Amino acid sequence: MADISKIEQSDSIEDLVCYSRDSSWVKGTTPKLIIWPKNTEQVIQIVKYAESKGLDIIARGAGTAMTGSTIPKSRESIILSLEKMKKILDINTKNMMALVEPGILNGTLQRELSLLGFFYPPDPASMDFCSIGGNVATNAGGPRAIKYGVTRDYVMELEIVLMDGTVLTVGGKTHKRVVGYNIKDLIIGSEGTLAIVTKVRLKFLPQPEEVVTLFVEFSDPDDCSEAIDRILGSNIIPRTLEFIDKGCIDAVSQYLSISNFSNANACLLIELDGQYHTVKAQADKVSMICNNLNGNVSLAKDPYSIQNLWSIRKSISPALYNLKKDKVSEDIVVPRDKIPVILKSLYQISDRNAVQIVCFGHAGDGNIHVNILTDNHSERARLDDVIKQIFNEVLKIGGSISGEHGIGITKSPYLSMELDKRQIAIMKEIKRIFDPQNRLNPNKIFVND
Numbered sequence: 518m519a520d521i522s523k524i525e526q527s528d529s530i531e532d533l534v535c536y537s538r539d540s541s542w543v544k545g546t547t548p549k550l551i552i553w554p555k556n557t558e559q560v561i562q563i564v565k566y567a568e569s570k571g572l573d574i575i576a577r578g579a580g581t582a583m584t585g586s587t588i589p590k591s592r593e594s595i596i597l598s599l600e601k602m603k604k605i606l607d608i609n610t611k612n613m614m615a616l617v618e619p620g621i622l623n624g625t626l627q628r629e630l631s632l633l634g635f636f637y638p639p640d641p642a643s644m645d646f647c648s649i650g651g652n653v654a655t656n657a658g659g660p661r662a663i664k665y666g667v668t669r670d671y672v673m674e675l676e677i678v679l680m681d682g683t684v685l686t687v688g689g690k691t692h693k694r695v696v697g698y699n700i701k702d703l704i705i706g707s708e709g710t711l712a713i714v715t716k717v718r719l720k721f722l723p724q725p726e727e728v729v730t731l732f733v734e735f736s737d738p739d740d741c742s743e744a745i746d747r748i749l750g751s752n753i754i755p756r757t758l759e760f761i762d763k764g765c766i767d768a769v770s771q772y773l774s775i776s777n778f779s780n781a782n783a784c785l786l787i788e789l790d791g792q793y794h795t796v797k798a799q800a801d802k803v804s805m806i807c808n809n810l811n812g813n814v815s816l817a818k819d820p821y822s823i824q825n826l827w828s829i830r831k832s833i834s835p836a837l838y839n840l841k842k843d844k845v846s847e848d849i850v851v852p853r854d855k856i857p858v859i860l861k862s863l864y865q866i867s868d869r870n871a872v873q874i875v876c877f878g879h880a881g882d883g884n885i886h887v888n889i890l891t892d893n894h895s896e897r898a899r900l901d902d903v904i905k906q907i908f909n910e911v912l913k914i915g916g917s918i919s920g921e922h923g924i925g926i927t928k929s930p931y932l933s934m935e936l937d938k939r940q941i942a943i944m945k946e947i948k949r950i951f952d953p954q955n956r957l958n959p960n961k962i963f964v965n966d
Contacts, residue, residue, distance in 0.1 A: 519565035525601070526552040536596045537588055539580045542845060543926050545588030548575070551596045557676065557684065557715040560597070564713070565682045567595055573956045574680070576709040578620060578651030581643050583846055584925025586654070586708045590960040597713065599650050605629060606716070614673060614690070614720045619650025630721055637721045638665035641921075642831050650714050655923040656706035660757035660788075660830075663881025665722075667921065669705045676716035677704060680952045690718065703947065708923045709958040711951040725790035728756065729800045730817040732826050733807045734781035738762065740810040741783035742857035745880045747806045748787070749853055753799050755881060759786040760856070764840065764875030765833045772836030773828065781813075785880070786830050833877050834888075841873065841890035845900055845927075849911045850884040850920035862910040863887060870903050884920035901930075908934055924962045932962065 527533075528550050537545040549572065554560045567574050573594035577587040589596060603620035610633060617626060623637075623644035630636055640659035641647050647657070653675070658667040674688035688694065688701035704712055735741040741760070748758065761769075761784040770776060778784060785807070789799045804814045817823040837844050851859045860876060863885075867874035878886040887907060889900055908918045908931050918935050919928055933941065945963060948955070 519562040519569065521552065521559075521562055521566045524552055524554055524559050524562065526550055536577070536580075536598065539577075539582040539585060539587045541583050541585040541588075541925070541927055542843065543585035543588060545585070546590055546592055546594075548589040548594040548596050549592065551598060553598050553601045555601050557678065560678050560713055560715055561682045561684065563595065563597055564678055564680060567956065568680065568682070568954075571956075573959055574713070575958050576650075576654075576713045578648035578654070579622065579646055581647040581651060582655070582925060583848070583922045584919075584927045586923055586925030586958070586961050587651075588926070590926070599713075599715075600648065602715065603648075608633065610635065612690070613722065614718055616716060616718045617649055619648060619653070619714050619717060621649050623647050623649055623652060626719075631724065634724050635721045636724050637671065637719060639668045639671060642834070649717055649719070653705055653714055653717060654707070654709050655921060658879070658882070658884065658921040660759055660786075660879055660881075662879060662884070662921075663758055664754050664756050664790075669702060671719050671721070672701065672705055672717060673720055674716075674718035675701055675704055675714055677712035677714055679712050680954065680957045684715075685712075688718070692720070706923065708925060708961055710948060710961055711957065713957070725756075725792075725796075727793040727796045728788060728790045729796050730823045730826055731785075731787040731789075731800065731803060731807075732778075732815045732817070732829075733785045733787065734778055734813040734815075735783045735785075736781065736811065738783040738860070739857070740812065741785060742860065744785060744807050744810050744812060745856055746854065747810070748803055749881070751802060751806065753789070753802065755803070756788040756790040757786065758879070758881035759830055760784075760876070760878060760880035760885070761786065761830065761833065762860075762876045764873065765837070765877045768836040768840050768875070769829050769832050771839050772832055775829075778829070785812075786826060830877070837875065837888055837890060840875070842892045844891065845889040845904065846922075847887040847889070847904060847907060847918075848878070848884060848920045848922045849887055849907065849916055849918060850882070851911060851914055851916035853881070853883045855914045855916065856880055856883060856885070858914055859885065859910060859916065863907065866903060866906050866910070870899070870906070872900070872903055874903075879920075882920075883916070905931065905934075926961060929962055929964045932964070
């Protein structure tokens with residue numbers, strides 16, 4: 518039996534309770550043990566110990582998961598927290614790639630690269646407290662995904678530990694690779710159900726010469742939706758194109774004690790980047806499009822102004838708790854030209870069910886964060902029906918029930934709405950190959966597994 522006595526761990530009730538929750542509404546079961554490895558060798562020891570004891574392992578990063586994907590569902594489990602494996606092991610500016618441990622925060626990596634004149638494009642709104650390992654687990658995106666893509670587009674190589682203690686390196690250091698099946702991409706977005714990620718090699722990009730930030734207020738939400746269509750149809754690919762509805766504006770105005778935007782019924786936060794003259798021309802064109810649709814355009818003229826505008830966007834989620842005691846957050850995604858259609862459907866569902874729904878998100882790639890506000894989770898049965906109505910409308914227009922949060926526990930009952938039985942069966946078979954005993958983050962993604 519592997520000896521884990523020298524690895525930092527805790528079975529105090531305070532830690533067990535804290536680590537039985539994540540950022541979702543789901544309350545998990547208290548596990549047997551929390552353990553904090555500091556290197557791959559310790560992860561291997563933990564895996565072998567768990568196997569000998571018949572215990573499940575739930576790998577966890579910063580606990581920012583929105584779908585319950587990092588909480589235990591059985592007392593016979595260990596929380597393997599990777600938060601202390603947070604080193605930047607190498608930054609290679611010639612090849613523009615970095616080797617990091619999974620516990621490093623996205624924002625920490627962003628800041629280190631910025632000092633060297635580079636940037637890592639995937640930028641979740643939670644980047645100051647979400648980990649790269651967690652980003653890999655859910656294939657996280659962020660506002661810049663419209664132009665630069667998501668986590669999967671930047672992961673070159675992974676070191677992973679399988680449930681039998683085997684260590685594999687999948688992917689590699691080259692920018693092109695077509696050798697056998699792509700195991701690396703299977704791991705990305707698998708929510709910790711196939712393997713434990715212990716190292717991540719990421720590519721990064723040079724900082725653009727110029728970034729312009731615009732904030733546009735609309736009194737008519739339909740004009741805002743039309744502006745999204747026209748901007749994306751004008752041969753301009755913004756760095757970000759974020760949508761904020763009236764409910765979010767009201768919540769943030771109260772939360773941050775600002776009144777600048779309180780008269781707006783919908784807003785866009787737009788960034789453009791590239792060479793100076795190109796970006797200036799694009800900003801003029803975007804401003805003209807918005808002005809022609811009665812939009813009030815503000816240009817951020819300094820870093821302080823830019824930070825203030827982004828604080829509005831990043832404060833939305835916590836600010837919504839000023840409207841109601843609790844919320845259920847979904848992250849639907851639809852074809853970009855269907856954004857006006859789905860927003861109209863969402864507000865109709867809100868009216869029909871007498872429940873407040875507010876929306877914000879990445880209009881540039883069709884990923885809308887839908888927040889169902891509630892004062893009491895005892896309403897859960899009713900909210901489940903509201904969620905199903907939302908997903909039905911999303912799938913009807915060719916969308917998906919999850920853009921970047923994954924499935925975890927909260928969305929598993931709805932998986933079969935999007936995937937047919939054969940697809941789900943193939944996925945379960947893949948899970949069995951990696952984890953025959955179903956001990957690695959079990960009871961996630963698939964119902965009753």
